[in-house]
Amino acid sequence: MYSQELTDNNMLRYTRQLVLDGFGPEGQNKLKMAKVLIVGAGGLGSPASIYLAAAGVGTIGIVDYDTVSYSNLNRQIAYSTEDIGRYKTDCSEKQLTRLNPDIEIIKHSLKLSADNVREILVAYDVIIDATDNFPTRYLVSDTAYFLKKPVIEGAVAGYDGILMTIIPDKTPCYRCLYPTPPEDIALNSTEETGVLGMLPGIIGTMQALEAVKLIIGIGQTVSGRIITFDAISSSFRDISWKRRKDCPLCGKK
Numbered sequence: 001m002y003s004q005e006l007t008d009n010n011m012l013r014y015t016r017q018l019v020l021d022g023f024g025p026e027g028q029n030k031l032k033m034a035k036v037l038i039v040g041a042g043g044l045g046s047p048a049s050i051y052l053a054a055a056g057v058g059t060i061g062i063v064d065y066d067t068v069s070y071s072n073l074n075r076q077i078a079y080s081t082e083d084i085g086r087y088k089t090d091c092s093e094k095q096l097t098r099l100n101p102d103i104e105i106i107k108h109s110l111k112l113s114a115d116n117v118r119e120i121l122v123a124y125d126v127i128i129d130a131t132d133n134f135p136t137r138y139l140v141s142d143t144a145y146f147l148k149k150p151v152i153e154g155a156v157a158g159y160d161g162i163l164m165t166i167i168p169d170k171t172p173c174y175r176c177l178y179p180t181p182p183e184d185i186a187l188n189s190t191e192e193t194g195v196l197g198m199l200p201g202i203i204g205t206m207q208a209l210e211a212v213k214l215i216i217g218i219g220q221t222v223s224g225r226i227i228t229f230d231a232i233s234s235s236f237r238d239i240s241w242k243r244r245k246d247c248p249l250c251g252k253k
């Protein structure tokens, strides 16, 4: 399955990770063959996509229909001032290809909906949910559950960040935590809460780390637990989390 050889340049490019325990050429080839979808090319999706491209994930899909604006630039590090007004998918492709020309970037310059979500998600191995709104988050996590795809959830609001990895039928799902979307739909929008760029930088980078560990099969992912990060006190919390028997999605029907 992982038969594609690494070129000499690739051996040099990835040399610092190739020497890691549990990594090696086999791990690198797993990354090369992997397809990761990033939903949302904003404050979380920017660092996630950059680190996954740098690590050599062979196919990175990016879903976003938005264009770059000035108010994005304090945290969306995939973009520059010259990108204002351009599609984030186009700018991400340019930036990630410059960083690593050996990988494929697939642009999905559209708004995810019930009509298109399944055909997009089905082509990928791992989904990174880097959205900024609850309707899309539920759409992605519900669809991924039915397609049996792992989802790495990340979110930020104000000075608070949260991270969890959901593996269908093995770990709690998103609806085990929040059975129905919160009434205050704006709760998840940085437009309302504000955000300092480093916070999505930290959480988005951790989402990329989760993806790499899932693909290679090393270490423990943040599944069956939730990690929260408080940027004001610079403290992490690790909270265990169980499946809900009456979960509307993964519970006993």
Ligand SMILES: [Zn+2]
Binding pocket: 172, 173, 174, 175, 176, 177, 243, 244, 247, 248, 249, 250, 251
């Ligand atoms: Zn559930």
